[in-house]
Every structure is written in structure tokens, then in C-alpha cells.
Amino acid sequence: MLSFRCPRCAQLVFFENTTCLRCGLPLGFDPGRLELVNAEGALHCANQREAACNWLVTEAGTLCRSCVLTRTRPDDADLAAMAAFATAESAKRRLVFQLLDLGLPLRSWEDEPGGLAYDLLSSRDSPVITGHVDGVITIDLAESDDPHREQIRQDMGEPYRTMLGHLRHETGHYYWPVLVERRGKLDAFRALFGDERADYGDALDRHYAEGAPTGWENSYVSAYATMHPWEDWAETFAQYLHIRDTLQTAAAFGMRVEVAEEALSAEPAVDVDGEPFEAILADWLPLTYALNAVNRSMGRDDLYPFVLSAAVVHKLTWVHRLTVTPA
Template sequence: MRAFSCDTCGEQVYFDNTICLSCDSPLGWSRAEQRITVVPDDDTRCSQRTLNGCNWIVATPGLCDCCALTRTRPADHDVVGLPQYYVAEQAKRRLVAELDALGLPVAPRDAQGRGLAFDLLSSVEEHVVTGHADGVVTIDLAESDDVHRERVRLEMGEAYRTMLGHLRHEIGHYYEMLLVADDATRAAARDLFGDETADYQEAVDRHYADGPPVDWPERYVSAYATMHPFEDFAETFAHVLHVRDGLETAHAHGLTGDPRVAERPFAEVVLDTWLPLTRALNQMNRSMGQGDLYPFVLSAPVVDKLAYVHHLVTASSRSEP
């Protein structure tokens, strides 16, 4: 995420800021301008700002575009689910802002079932399965809880598990529906990810019964990606977002030069800029007694997949009218 400056005093401000800590100017995210700006008055603040901390600006009083994408949230009396919902919406705002920057369509779900919707569900009283179905992203809000999420991560033998990671993965399924939509792209995707017509439930059962192939790091970005071609695409899509957002943030804070992602081949960006940066950051984390920031090894076949998905994303944005 880029760094921004306060319109009033020029001090550096950030994506989540609601106030400038230097001059006390009220701040909010302008989706139209894709930047943090001074909020004109309270009527231009999202009506969900108290409930979920939203700092987005609205043209007319009410919900902002991002909050309006949420179809279901915890009930007002859910004292466990509401704080978890707060955390999930923070991550969702970052996701939507990145999708906007990429030029990907982020349209709310209409009466015909087209577009996006998010069901952010409390699992306090019911079992919730995180997933995607025809444009509806469902999130188990228990994943907002650090203790729960770390326990599941260890049980699943995962290297990485975050709320933002869940959202980036699940939205990847949605964009596969939109971007892999003709015979040519479908054939190219099949060459890289495998036959998407393979029975999904059989693949799930096999994955959890037998685990991933022993040599999975040679061909996949994660063990979960081995389960089915749909999951491989979604995991790869999530990592494209990880790389782009991570590099933009690093450049904004002087940790790397301009990655020029829009001009350079994405495989080159990954190999020559992203991997050296993450190796350094992993060592920095270790120097502080923490785990690796980016605990992934990107083999040549994985880099090819990343480059293909990035091409799909950027080609789609260039073709938008």
C-alpha cells in the first residue's frame, strides 16, 4: 500500500487513518481518487464507521461501496462475532482498494446473481465454512481471532494463515470465473494448473486422506494448492496480490526501488525484486525472534503460474472500456 500525505499539513498518513496525528484533520479513503484525503464533514463518512471502523468517504449519507458488499454480518448482540467482524472488514477494505488499483471489476451483487457479495459469519453458534460460490465469499469470522487462527494453522501444517490471505484466496475463485472465460484462456490455464473439470469433492477427500504429493514444492506455491486446479489458481491469485501490494508498500517506505510492475515482465519482478526483498525481510523477522514474513519457496513452475495470472489480471484491466 502506498504512503500518503495529509492535505492540511503534509505529514505522512496511511490507508487506515481516520485522523492526522499531526494536525488532527479528519481523514478518510476516497475510492474515486484512490487516496487518503481530508473528510469534508460527518455526512461524508460511511455509516458503518462506528461498527467496523470504516474510514471510507461516501457521496451521499449511508454505506460506502466497500461496506455495501457485505451481505451478512453478525447480529448486534453477538459480543464475540462483532469484534471479529471489525477485523475482517479492515482486511476487506485493503482487498477492495487493491482490486480497484488493479482495475478489476468490483460490482455489488445484483438481483440476477451477478457481482460480488461477502457473508462474514460468526461461528459462535453455527459451523461456518470459508469458501466461494458464484460470487459469494463466505468467511468464518473466527479466523479473525489470533489464537484460533494460529491453532488451525498448526493443525493444518500451514506456513501462513491470515484474514487478508483468506480474502485474497477466495476472491481468486471469483476472478477465475471472470478471467478464464473462453476456450483460449481455459486451455492455457489447464496447461498450467491442470484439468479443472476433475471432481472437486473427490479431490478434497483425497487431499485430506492422503495429503499433498511429496514433491509438491517443486510445482505448487502451497500444499493446499495441490488439492484441485481451482485451488491452485486461487492460491496463485492470492500470491499475485501479496507480491504487488508488498512491493508497493516496500517502495513507498524506501525498502526497494521502483519495481515498475506495470512495465517489467512479472516473472522478472518476482525473481529480481520480490524474492531478494522477502529474503531480507525473513532474516529481519528472524533477528527479532519471529517467523518468516513470507515463508514460501517459489519454484520455476510456480513463477510461471504467477506470471500467467498476473497477465490475465492486467490484460483484463487494459481491456475495460
């Protein structure tokens, strides 16, 4: 995420701000310019009240570039679900900002069949399974509740679980056909991630019955990534977005960490087909080392609880190439 300043008084403001706390100027996010701008007289997203959306639109009564991607949401009368909906939409706006900033193709379900759509549903009255099918991403709004999500994280033995993480992972599934299948990259994908034609249902049953194989850390970024090549792709794609967003934020605020290379125990950076990933890792490894140390000083778990093996770096490098190379 970039850093933003009030266009009137230059006070630092957050991405979510609707008003400058120093001078009182109304603020709104312009998705065309990717900037927080003076919102005096501007048109706000129709979800300004329902989702606390501060994005601007060009036509009155319409939804912004982020909110328009939501196909289904709770009824206005369900106040608890609507509060969770607002939290989920806030995380989704961060994701959509990043997708726009990276220049990734972003077509909504209203634009074309199979376009990106989000069904944000409450599991309070009936079960909701978070997942992706043919461009439609379903998210259980219960994941907006910190105690509920933390309990599931512990039950599942996961090192990390957030609403933004869910959105990045499931959106990774949407981008698999966009970046891999339609670009004719299946052979290269299978060489790195495995054959996605393996039966998904069988893989799912096997994963929950047997767990991740011994030594999975050498080839995968998470235990869940071992379940099926599609999940390995989605987990890797999400990690790539984590890394790029965090580094952008650190750079925007002038953060720089220098750690002697020999002090880092992570695997060395690698080069895939002449497209190096060293530049990103050279910034990422010292930053996460320092941030994890700071968290431990506060008695907290590691901020970034993942190890990037050489095999995972190969996969991240490949995702990087697909992301920065025009279609």
C-alpha cells in the same frame, strides 16, 4: 499499499486513519481517487461505527465500495461477533483497495447476478465453512481471533494463515470465471493448472485422506494448491496479490534491497509468451530474503515462508498477464 500524507500538514498517516495525529484534521478515504483526503463536511460510510470504516460516500446513509460487498454480517447485539466483523472488514478494505488499484473488474452482488458478495458469519453458535460458491464468499469470523487462527494453522501444518490471506484466496475463486472462463482462456489454464473439470468432492476427500503428493514443492506454491486446479489457481492468485501489495508498500516508503544474484537460491525468473515477470521478481526476491533475515534476527518465523519454483513462476506470470491485460 501506498503511503499517505495528511493533506494539511503532510504528516505520514496510515490507510486506516480517521484523524491526523499531528494537526487533528479529520481524514477519510476516497475510493474514487484512492487517496486519504480532508473529511471535513464529507459523507462517511454507513458502517463508520459498526466496522470502523473510514471510507467516504457520495450519498448519506449509504455503504462504501468495500462495505457494500458484504451481503451478511452479525447482529449488532452480538458484540463479540461485531468486533470480529470490524477486523474482517478492515482486512477487506485493504483487499478492495488493491483490486481497485489494479483495475480489476469489481461488480457487487447488488449490481448483477453472480456479483461479488461476502457473508461474514460467526461460528460461535453454528459451524461456518469458509469458501466460495457462485460469487458468494463465506468467511468464518473466528479467523479474526489470533490464537484461534494460529492453532488451526499449526494443526493444518500451514506456513501462513491470516484473515487477509483468506480473503485474497477466496476472492481468487471469484475471479476465475471473470478472468479465465469468460475470456476464453480455459485451454491455457488447463495446460498450467490442470483440468478443473475433475470432481471437486473426490479431490477434496483425497487431499485430506492422503495429503499432498511427494515433491509438490516443485510445481505448487502450497500443499493445499495440490488439491484441485481451482485451489491451485486461488492460491497462486493470492500469492500474486501478496507480492504486488508488499512491493507497492515497500516502494511507497522508499525501501530498496540489493542482494547479489548469485546469493539467492530461488529459481530464475522465466518468460511466458513474451510477458516477462523478471521485473517483479527482481524486486521481490531480495526484499523477502532481507525481511526473512530480519524476522529470524528477532526470533520470529519467516515473514514470507514460500518458495517460488520455476513452475510456480510460470503460473504467477500467467496470472500477471491476465491481471494487467484489459478484458
